[in-house]
Amino acid sequence: MTQTHAKTDAATAMIDGLVRAARSAQTALGSSSFATRQKALHEAAKIIRARTNDILASNQKDLAAAAQSGLTEAFIDRLTLTESRIEEMAVGLETIAAQPDPIGAELARWQRPNGLDITRQSTPLGVIGVIYESRPNVTVDAAGLCVLAGNAVILRGGSDSQHSASLLAEAMVEGLQAAGLPGAAVQIVNTTDRAAVGAMLAAVGGIDVIIPRGGKSLVERVQRDARVPVFAHLEGICHLYIDKDADPDKAKAITLNAKMRRTGICGAAETLLVHQQVAGDMLPAIAAELQQAGCVLRGDSAARRLVPDMQIAEDDDWRTEYLDAILSVRVVDSIDMAITHIATYGSGHTESIITEADDAAEIFLQRVDSAIVMRNASTQFADGGEFGMGAEIGIATGRLHARGPVGAAQLTSFKYVVRGDGQIRS
């Protein structure tokens, strides 16, 4: 047996053990009362607050090791915990607990002519695997959402966050136990061995869905290798389309906000499409404001005729999620051309049309096949909190099961409950 095989086998055995414990814990969690699940989150929040100093100390260990490894500033920032970030996590759990019960809800109900009464009722999804980078707060957010929806979770955080993530997972476990629930509903993979990720991705029947939370290379690996279903988005190549009937003030304000409010989030706009009838009037002023705000523009030839100091946009630009202060700009002949551009280059995340014309708006909203389509609003609203879902574990661009912001209500399945009075089938 090669060393790789031995490692894989050990990882598979370890994940198998976690899966067995998770499934058993999920059975109890899934049939627990809403009040019990809420209590688990409140207790965990209390424990996290009480252990602020311990958590900060363990985070210092992670940060000291990370400093040795020469990681980027952004990486270090995501890894760093502070008193206020710890308080945010605790408040986050309380916010999740304040949502309505995602399970046991009557989604639909009807009667059949033979008297059978059929209810479609929400149920937990089962066991969820969350694979994330070295952001300790994801431990708490993800576990909180999973627990509220009656799901067990197996967490695998980035190895650079192992000390802080383990301590936070421990707080979640103790919160469950304080509410009389099995602690194994929240488990963290306590090894930095990357074979553990492979074993999670292969755990068909044991893990019901995997949610990767992190950058493109992590999501790409998960999507490529997973045999278990995945809720994820690879990229957010979000488009803003300024229609010929756009209000110029809204167009300018929304473009600035959609691109520049925060450039590093998946809902940030990456491409601006402008209808040729209004490009001459609107584009120079919008471009000037963007450039003043520090945004680099890359345009097609029509856009560059109007704003000569734009860089040249290559074909690759239309396919690029910059996550930076860069915007590609194209002038389009028609709304059809805008929709075709989005279908060709988009990533199915979020697109917005700026228009005062109801008919154009409806054409865009109906024909663009993305998780989120908007009218006269900034693409940066693509967020579970902004949607009123309380919190989200990520945004999904697949068409199966979850699409758009994934909150606790999206971490559920359903079953049919059929109530009869002795009916037999003829």
Add this chain to the structure above:
Amino acid sequence: MTQTHAKTDAATAMIDGLVRAARSAQTALGSSSFATRQKALHEAAKIIRARTNDILASNQKDLAAAAQSGLTEAFIDRLTLTESRIEEMAVGLETIAAQPDPIGAELARWQRPNGLDITRQSTPLGVIGVIYESRPNVTVDAAGLCVLAGNAVILRGGSDSQHSASLLAEAMVEGLQAAGLPGAAVQIVNTTDRAAVGAMLAAVGGIDVIIPRGGKSLVERVQRDARVPVFAHLEGICHLYIDKDADPDKAKAITLNAKMRRTGICGAAETLLVHQQVAGDMLPAIAAELQQAGCVLRGDSAARRLVPDMQIAEDDDWRTEYLDAILSVRVVDSIDMAITHIATYGSGHTESIITEADDAAEIFLQRVDSAIVMRNASTQFADGGEFGMGAEIGIATGRLHARGPVGAAQLTSFKYVVRGDGQIRS
């Protein structure tokens, strides 16, 4: 390059071509009006009726070839078309067309404090692959359901039905064209090369979901090899639990019906669990009726003490979907033991409790985690038609996306439509 590789490459190229055509056709189909999609199904029904003789002649070719191959009687029966079976297919399409529009429906709608109006709206799922055995009627049922929900479909029928299935697929294509829709929304794989199935199962991003329709070996292969998501059930190991508060007449009638009405369908009961407090009173009479109807019983020791001529049930019996006139019987100490038995040996399909006690019923209905849970009703009601869904493409036991009977409404996804008036995120 080996011959196998060459075959695989050719199959992949062929499926790639079908996928490209399907995706393009789906874009048009998905934004077509409900009336247009209904018209396509009505036109296809007309064409099928008009071509009854041609379809029968092509079916004769399939049957002649099958006779050479020495296939089973049941296989030949499923392959055989008659005038009345062809009429049933046409009526089936009209029944599908009579359902409400599954796409464009407002699933939920709410307003945010900032004035954003958010709608969750049903959309087509995309491109669906259906892999089925030599049952020509599946061609029409599956294509009809997919088209109604705005999905393109790639059909791969059993090689023994290729003449009849191709002619039926052609009728669906002409129905689409008569309604002004692209014919490529329904395509059939015109090769008996099994590598084509492998290429479909690997078409991640091209085919959104695969639905296998057939026996256990087909479903097993699809579930094992698919990289594309799958809606399916491998087995229907359905349980009937006679509670201590069961009505004896209902218990007897439902058991007879659940087991013996049709033994070969997935909703047929395979295991009977009886509470020990009523086993002595009820089991002998129920067993006698089952045996008189030709059912073989296999019991645990407690059941055999009450009905001595039962065969002995081995552990494997609890895991077996007989699809035949055989029933395994176990006496249980409590409802908890019944629920644990189902969790251990069940397949997550359909289970029914017979009881007059509301509290026991609710415990069973809430705690049993199967796609369908019933009270005082025969498990043979596990069927899309019986649920009022018009028709079904199968029953799913997975927890993701579709669960239970899969009708046109389950072949949809959704998107979020956000309507604003210039909102930007602060």
